[in-house]
Amino acid sequence: MSPPKPSVAIFDFGGVLIDWNPRHLYRQLIADPAEMERFLAEVTTRDWHMVQDAGGDPAEATGRLQALHPDKRELIGAFYGRFDEMCAHAFPEMVALVEKLHAAGTPLYLLSNAPNLLDPWLRGTGRERHPFLGLFRDYVVSGLVGHSKPDRAIYDLTCRTGGFRPEEAVFIDDVLANVDGARAAGMSAVHHRSAGETIEALRALGLPA
Numbered sequence: 001m002s003p004p005k006p007s008v009a010i011f012d013f014g015g016v017l018i019d020w021n022p023r024h025l026y027r028q029l030i031a032d033p034a035e036m037e038r039f040l041a042e043v044t045t046r047d048w049h050m051v052q053d054a055g056g057d058p059a060e061a062t063g064r065l066q067a068l069h070p071d072k073r074e075l076i077g078a079f080y081g082r083f084d085e086m087c088a089h090a091f092p093e094m095v096a097l098v099e100k101l102h103a104a105g106t107p108l109y110l111l112s113n114a115p116n117l118l119d120p121w122l123r124g125t126g127r128e129r130h131p132f133l134g135l136f137r138d139y140v141v142s143g144l145v146g147h148s149k150p151d152r153a154i155y156d157l158t159c160r161t162g163g164f165r166p167e168e169a170v171f172i173d174d175v176l177a178n179v180d181g182a183r184a185a186g187m188s189a190v191h192h193r194s195a196g197e198t199i200e201a202l203r204a205l206g207l208p209a
Helices: 023-029 033-042 046-053 058-068 070-081 083-087 092-103 118-123 125-129 131-135 152-162 176-184 195-204
Strands: 008-011 108-112 138-141 169-173 188-191
Touching (some): 023 070, 023 083, 046 058, 070 083, 083 118, 083 125, 092 108, 108 152, 118 125, 118 138, 138 152, 169 176, 169 195, 176 188, 188 195
Parallel strands (some): 008 108, 008 169, 108 138, 169 188
């Protein structure tokens, strides 16, 4: 007996639907590209903001970092204070895919490793900026729920949120470890590398992509 085909689509946010990138903001704030890259690599580091993705408080993290770099106080404050500007650009082909799936009646959910402030953004300003985000039935944001991909707990939580079983869902993410995590949790999963490849993979799974 063949396994059931998924009927629910779960999308990652940054790198799949939205071109989340601090450079969209910091190009406006730091004129020298090399200086901007040093700031992002040495001050607002990946390790620093990943703590907030795992449930840390963005305001507390900002204050601690500003205390370490008082000369860069305003630049550090912009990281979460102007988070919206990092999310300005959606990927048009992926927007079209979401709209097509929604029109066909596919239940859509969003699962993101991101700070807790992404959740209210998705429910407010994000929908105003990118109306297609309103097509998702719900959002699961790691910084709000205290679990992050690729830990199994966040995939299980997403299933409980939507009221579906893992085998009923396909998860789309641009990070292979997160894709592997979804598969380990019992979901189908697509490693997103391009819109065309993802569309073909979803069609192969029987979804109306």
